[in-house]
Amino acid sequence: MTECDVCKIVNNKEAFHVIYEDEICFALLHESPAVPGHTMVIPKTHTTIIEELDDKIVEHLFVVCNKVSTILFDKLGAHGTNVIVNNGIDAGQDLPHVVINVLPRSENDGLDFEWTPKQSGQQVLESLQKKIQIYSDPIFLGKDELPDIKIQKPEQSITKTSSNNKIEKKENYQINNLKRLP
Ligand SMILES: [Zn+2]
Structure with missing residues:
Protein backbone atom coordinates (compact mmCIF):
# COMPACT_ATOMS: atom_id res chain seq x y z
CA MET A 1 0.00 0.00 0.00
CA SER A 106 38.16 13.11 8.91
CA GLU A 107 40.44 15.93 7.95
CA ASN A 108 40.38 16.72 4.22
CA ASP A 109 37.50 14.33 3.51
CA GLY A 110 36.13 16.83 1.00
CA LEU A 111 32.80 17.45 2.74
CA ASP A 112 31.84 21.01 3.51
CA PHE A 113 28.93 21.98 5.72
CA GLU A 114 30.15 25.51 6.31
CA TRP A 115 27.82 28.47 5.97
CA THR A 116 28.49 32.15 5.92
CA PRO A 117 27.62 33.68 9.29
CA LYS A 118 25.29 36.68 9.05
CA GLN A 119 25.01 39.64 11.39
CA SER A 120 21.95 39.73 13.60
CA GLY A 121 21.18 42.87 15.65
CA GLN A 122 20.17 42.65 19.33
CA GLN A 123 16.64 43.85 18.47
CA VAL A 124 16.13 41.08 15.98
CA LEU A 125 17.48 38.49 18.40
CA GLU A 126 15.27 39.76 21.22
CA SER A 127 12.19 39.87 19.06
CA LEU A 128 12.84 36.32 17.83
CA GLN A 129 13.48 35.16 21.37
CA LYS A 130 10.13 36.63 22.51
CA LYS A 131 8.28 35.18 19.58
CA ILE A 132 9.67 31.69 20.13
CA GLN A 133 9.82 31.65 23.91
CA ILE A 134 6.10 32.25 24.25
CA TYR A 135 5.59 28.73 22.92
CA SER A 136 8.13 27.11 25.22
CA ASP A 137 5.73 26.47 28.08
CA PRO A 138 3.05 24.66 26.11
CA ILE A 139 5.61 22.73 24.14
CA PHE A 140 8.06 21.82 26.89
CA LEU A 141 5.95 21.91 30.03
CA GLY A 142 2.59 20.90 28.68
CA LYS A 143 3.36 17.21 28.57
CA ASP A 144 3.01 15.05 31.64
CA GLU A 145 5.55 12.51 30.50
CA LEU A 146 8.27 15.14 30.47
CA PRO A 147 10.96 14.09 32.50
CA ASP A 148 13.19 14.65 35.41
CA ILE A 149 14.70 17.64 33.71
CA LYS A 150 14.39 21.07 35.27
CA ILE A 151 13.45 23.55 32.60
CA GLN A 152 14.63 27.08 33.23
CA LYS A 153 13.59 30.25 31.50
CA PRO A 154 16.53 32.20 30.23
CA GLU A 155 17.39 34.68 33.01
CA GLN A 156 18.16 37.43 30.54
CA SER A 157 14.64 37.99 29.28
CA ILE A 158 13.28 38.23 32.82
CA THR A 159 15.92 40.35 34.54
CA LYS A 160 16.14 42.86 31.74
CA THR A 161 12.63 44.10 32.45
CA SER A 162 12.24 47.15 34.65
CA SER A 163 9.12 47.38 36.85
CA ASN A 164 8.50 45.73 40.26
CA ASN A 165 5.62 44.04 38.67
CA LYS A 166 8.08 42.10 36.54
CA ILE A 167 10.11 41.03 39.56
CA GLU A 168 6.94 39.62 41.07
CA LYS A 169 6.33 37.91 37.82
CA LYS A 170 9.74 36.32 38.02
CA GLU A 171 8.98 34.93 41.48
CA ASN A 172 5.63 33.66 40.31
CA TYR A 173 7.29 32.06 37.39
CA GLN A 174 9.69 30.22 39.63
CA ILE A 175 6.85 29.04 41.83
CA ASN A 176 4.89 27.88 38.81
CA ASN A 177 7.94 26.21 37.50
CA LEU A 178 8.45 24.35 40.76
CA LYS A 179 4.84 23.25 40.74
CA ARG A 180 5.40 21.65 37.42
CA LEU A 181 8.35 19.62 38.53
CA PRO A 182 7.60 16.01 39.26
ZN1 LIG B 1 8.01 5.35 4.89
Missing part, protein backbone atom coordinates in the same frame (compact mmCIF):
# COMPACT_ATOMS: atom_id res chain seq x y z
CA THR A 2 2.84 2.35 0.79
CA GLU A 3 4.57 4.39 -1.89
CA CYS A 4 7.38 5.29 0.45
CA ASP A 5 10.80 4.20 -0.80
CA VAL A 6 12.16 4.01 2.73
CA CYS A 7 9.31 1.75 3.88
CA LYS A 8 10.19 -0.45 0.92
CA ILE A 9 13.71 -0.73 2.38
CA VAL A 10 12.20 -1.59 5.78
CA ASN A 11 10.35 -4.44 4.10
CA ASN A 12 13.35 -5.58 2.08
CA LYS A 13 16.26 -5.08 4.46
CA GLU A 14 18.09 -8.21 3.31
CA ALA A 15 18.97 -6.41 0.08
CA PHE A 16 20.82 -3.68 2.01
CA HIS A 17 23.78 -3.46 4.34
CA VAL A 18 22.14 -3.32 7.74
CA ILE A 19 24.50 -2.84 10.68
CA TYR A 20 21.94 -2.68 13.51
CA GLU A 21 18.27 -3.43 14.06
CA ASP A 22 15.77 -3.41 16.91
CA GLU A 23 11.98 -3.20 17.14
CA ILE A 24 11.92 0.57 16.68
CA CYS A 25 14.58 1.29 14.09
CA PHE A 26 17.46 0.03 12.08
CA ALA A 27 20.75 1.40 10.79
CA LEU A 28 22.18 0.65 7.40
CA LEU A 29 25.05 1.80 5.25
CA HIS A 30 24.07 4.38 2.63
CA GLU A 31 24.20 2.89 -0.86
CA SER A 32 25.52 6.17 -2.29
CA PRO A 33 27.46 7.55 0.66
CA ALA A 34 28.84 11.04 1.12
CA VAL A 35 31.85 9.28 2.67
CA PRO A 36 32.56 5.60 3.35
CA GLY A 37 30.71 4.53 6.50
CA HIS A 38 27.84 7.00 5.93
CA THR A 39 25.07 5.39 7.95
CA MET A 40 21.34 6.02 7.94
CA VAL A 41 19.30 5.46 11.10
CA ILE A 42 15.66 4.90 10.17
CA PRO A 43 12.54 4.49 12.32
CA LYS A 44 10.39 1.56 11.21
CA THR A 45 7.19 3.58 11.65
CA HIS A 46 6.38 5.62 8.56
CA THR A 47 6.62 9.29 9.48
CA THR A 48 7.51 12.12 7.17
CA ILE A 49 9.13 14.52 9.62
CA ILE A 50 10.65 14.05 13.03
CA GLU A 51 8.00 16.18 14.80
CA GLU A 52 5.41 13.52 14.01
CA LEU A 53 7.32 10.87 15.92
CA ASP A 54 6.57 9.99 19.50
CA ASP A 55 9.11 11.56 21.90
CA LYS A 56 10.20 8.14 23.11
CA ILE A 57 11.05 7.08 19.56
CA VAL A 58 12.96 10.31 18.94
CA GLU A 59 14.88 9.68 22.14
CA HIS A 60 15.68 6.12 21.08
CA LEU A 61 16.76 7.17 17.59
CA PHE A 62 19.32 9.59 19.00
CA VAL A 63 20.64 6.96 21.39
CA VAL A 64 21.13 4.66 18.38
CA CYS A 65 22.78 7.50 16.39
CA ASN A 66 25.12 8.11 19.29
CA LYS A 67 26.11 4.46 19.43
CA VAL A 68 26.59 4.33 15.66
CA SER A 69 28.75 7.40 16.04
CA THR A 70 30.83 5.61 18.68
CA ILE A 71 31.30 2.66 16.31
CA LEU A 72 32.43 4.99 13.53
CA PHE A 73 34.95 6.59 15.86
CA ASP A 74 36.25 3.32 17.26
CA LYS A 75 36.14 1.01 14.27
CA LEU A 76 36.51 3.28 11.26
CA GLY A 77 38.92 5.70 12.89
CA ALA A 78 36.66 8.71 12.32
CA HIS A 79 37.98 11.96 13.80
CA GLY A 80 34.48 13.38 14.12
CA THR A 81 30.92 12.67 13.08
CA ASN A 82 28.02 14.71 11.73
CA VAL A 83 24.54 13.67 12.81
CA ILE A 84 22.17 15.22 10.31
CA VAL A 85 18.40 15.30 9.85
CA ASN A 86 17.09 16.99 6.74
CA ASN A 87 13.67 17.77 8.11
CA GLY A 88 11.27 18.93 5.39
CA ILE A 89 11.67 19.45 1.65
CA ASP A 90 13.06 22.97 2.07
CA ALA A 91 15.69 21.55 4.38
CA GLY A 92 16.90 19.21 1.66
CA GLN A 93 14.82 16.18 2.59
CA ASP A 94 14.48 14.00 -0.49
CA LEU A 95 12.67 10.98 0.96
CA PRO A 96 9.20 11.12 2.56
CA HIS A 97 10.34 9.27 5.69
CA VAL A 98 12.48 10.33 8.64
CA VAL A 99 16.15 9.45 8.09
CA ILE A 100 19.01 10.45 10.36
CA ASN A 101 22.39 10.47 8.70
CA VAL A 102 25.53 9.71 10.68
CA LEU A 103 28.67 10.63 8.80
CA PRO A 104 32.17 9.71 9.88
CA ARG A 105 34.47 12.69 9.31
